[in-house]
Amino acid sequence: MTGKENEPAFRGYGRSLPMALLRARDTVMNRFRPILRAHDITEQQFRILRALTSANELRAVDVSKSTLLSPPSLSRTIKGLEQRGLISRRMEQDDQRAFLLSISKKGAALVAKIGQQSEAEYLDIESRIGAKKMDQLHKLLTEVDEKI
Amino acid sequence: MTGKENEPAFRGYGRSLPMALLRARDTVMNRFRPILRAHDITEQQFRILRALTSANELRAVDVSKSTLLSPPSLSRTIKGLEQRGLISRRMEQDDQRAFLLSISKKGAALVAKIGQQSEAEYLDIESRIGAKKMDQLHKLLTEVDEKI
DNA sequence: TATCAACAGTTAACATATCAACTAAATTCT
């Protein structure tokens, strides 16, 4: 008896890292989805808006990378955000292919509002998991990004 | 000086747990996507197939829950898998509303093959992160599911 | 038992994702 007779030839759900990450993200997002929804913003839209609050201006390609949205998705999502006056674009002088995106005051206000409401959820999450473990988790996730 | 003057009113990318989870999952999936693709299987299809290898028969609703696929998505994805002969369904006697899904031999063979190829990637990932930290990560992710 | 609520699964309508192919501009190479 090796104790492994009944193990499948492949990794079951319990040891599937992608599945564990997906499940955890889904669980966490359950907290934030109502907030986004109340402001009529999708997850993807919010990712873009928040990325743009981290800098004055960003190239679309950089937003694409930092939000993990594919260029086509980004291209289409941007249109709606522009039409709603949440972001704006301007051509880049040095490179006629590219343009720079920036968040509008209205957009920044929306992100601030959503961020404010989200903070309550974050604090509750942190109180349930513990600040130390949350820190550990963030570190491990960063490590996955950097080493894999 | 509190050292926090320049912090945004909302959580930046660095402290966004959903984003960190998404990013980590994307990084890990980069390893597995080529394998799935080589077998002409999507991530979602594989989630279903693997869920079905964990039991003889499962109700669609249970597959939906364990794969995190919405009932409509599952409903449509199942059709393709059935047509490819990878799974089969039969009506449940006790409940005429439901049916039971099971994986076929062909499906099981496919999952085994993919699982085998994936294992090499898993081992490499584990060697880069370390078994202890991988364990920690899994534990933390489980904790998020259970406590949030 | 008749009614009503809850549940399993599907369908339809619409939004988003993905992949390949494309335009146009910038880089690199010779």
Place this chain on the structure above:
DNA sequence: AGAATTTAGTTGATATGTTAACTGTTGATA
């Protein structure tokens, strides 16, 4: 300089995701 390659972004075709509404059970309630 001129040709080939790379890069930024878009578009089209198709697949998948999402929400709401729907059919047909089953279960609870009165």
